[in-house]
Every structure is written in C-alpha cells, then in structure tokens.
Amino acid sequence: MHRSQLDRIEAKLNTLLFLTLKEGTMFDKLHADVSANTDAVQSAVTLLGGLKAQLDAAIASGDPAQLQALSDQLESNTQTLAAAVAANTAAAPAA
Numbered sequence: 001m002h003r004s005q006l007d008r009i010e011a012k013l014n015t016l017l018f019l020t021l022k023e024g025t026m027f028d029k030l031h032a033d034v035s036a037n038t039d040a041v042q043s044a045v046t047l048l049g050g051l052k053a054q055l056d057a058a059i060a061s062g063d064p065a066q067l068q069a070l071s072d073q074l075e076s077n078t079q080t081l082a083a084a085v086a087a088n089t090a091a092a093p094a095a
Contacts, residue, residue, distance in 0.1 A: 047077065 058066040
C-alpha cells in the first residue's frame with residue numbers, strides 16, 4: 001500500500017474512534033437524564049400517594065380544619081410542582 005492510502009485509512013479510523021467516543025458520551029448523558037426523570041416521576045408518585053393517605057385521614061376525621069389544611073398543602077405542592085416543570089421545560093422553537 002502507498003503511504004497516502006495508509007494515511008487515509010488512519011484518518012478514517014481516527015474519525016470512527018472519535019464518533020464512537022462521542023456516542024458513548026452522549027449515551028452516558030442520556031442515561032443520566034433518564035435516571036433523573038425516573039427519580040422525579042417516582043417522587044411525584046410518592047407525593048400523590050401521601051396526599052391520598054392524608055386526604056383519607058382528613059375525611060375520616062370529619063374535621064373541616066384538617067380538610068382545609070390539606071387543601072392548602074395541596075395548593076402549595078401544585079404551585080411548586082408547576083414551577084419546577086415550567087423551569088425545566090425547554091421553550092418551543094419559534095415558528
């Protein structure tokens with residue numbers, strides 16, 4: 001083989017190596033993002049399950065003050081969650 005052919009083969013191998021490493025880095029980031037998303041979803045599920053248990057207890061108690069406190073807590077949690085979702089949602093591109 002001529003030296004120029006070897007140089008081209010080497011350049012192509014270097015490009016393939018670079019792309020493979022880049023894809024690995026992108027995969028690692030995607031994996032971390034999915035893990036973070038899964039954690040956030042699980043946190044929301046836990047929050048909703050806890051609120052249901054509190055609501056059931058408040059209803060069983062028949063205490064209007066306990067129901068109002070739960071309603072206030074639910075409103076606060078809703079605002080916090082909505083703000084977090086809005087803050088972590090990419091803006092839609094302009095048409």
